[in-house]
Amino acid sequence: MGRRRIHVYHALFDSMPVDEAATRAAVEKRLEEVRRYRQVGWIRKEAFITAGYEPRYHGATHAVSQPTEQLAIGNVDKEAELVRKSELLDLAMERLSEEQREVIRRSYLDQKAEYDFISCGEMGISDRTYRRIKASAIRLLAAAMRLEVYQEEELHMAKHGVG
Numbered sequence: 001m002g003r004r005r006i007h008v009y010h011a012l013f014d015s016m017p018v019d020e021a022a023t024r025a026a027v028e029k030r031l032e033e034v035r036r037y038r039q040v041g042w043i044r045k046e047a048f049i050t051a052g053y054e055p056r057y058h059g060a061t062h063a064v065s066q067p068t069e070q071l072a073i074g075n076v077d078k079e080a081e082l083v084r085k086s087e088l089l090d091l092a093m094e095r096l097s098e099e100q101r102e103v104i105r106r107s108y109l110d111q112k113a114e115y116d117f118i119s120c121g122e123m124g125i126s127d128r129t130y131r132r133i134k135a136s137a138i139r140l141l142a143a144a145m146r147l148e149v150y151q152e153e154e155l156h157m158a159k160h161g162v163g
Helices: 008-015 020-040 067-094 098-109 116-123 127-144 152-160
Strands: none
Touching: 020 067, 020 098, 020 127, 067 127, 098 116, 098 127, 116 127
8 A cells, every 4th residue: 555645734734723614615615716707707897877977975075976986996806806816726726636636627617517426437536535535635725725714712722822
């Protein structure tokens, strides 16, 4: 039998009070967000009514409402954020082994939704091994993309030296 490699992120991940379920949900949410962005792109929001060019002051605040400007800025910022998240995912995926990349790609990033048991058969590995590789890859992606969710109680106790 071959020696099992322990990645640096695994040792770090196991020693910190991380909420596994919440962290997995955060990584899966990010993967889904990036998959949708890569497939469809960013659909820009548009104003329903063109704003007038004259300022309309509201009460004593003298604040000027600029919905078209705010909408345009929001569109640019959101697209830039999605591009950044996609690039960060690419960098994080480079840190995974070939097997882990394949599992994440099949499970989350491919256009066609495929069940895990079908991917297992196509890859020639058991379901248990597939799930183990997937969990390991998700832990590594969480650490690489800084998506870990810490357990508050244990974090508080560790911070204050209680326990």
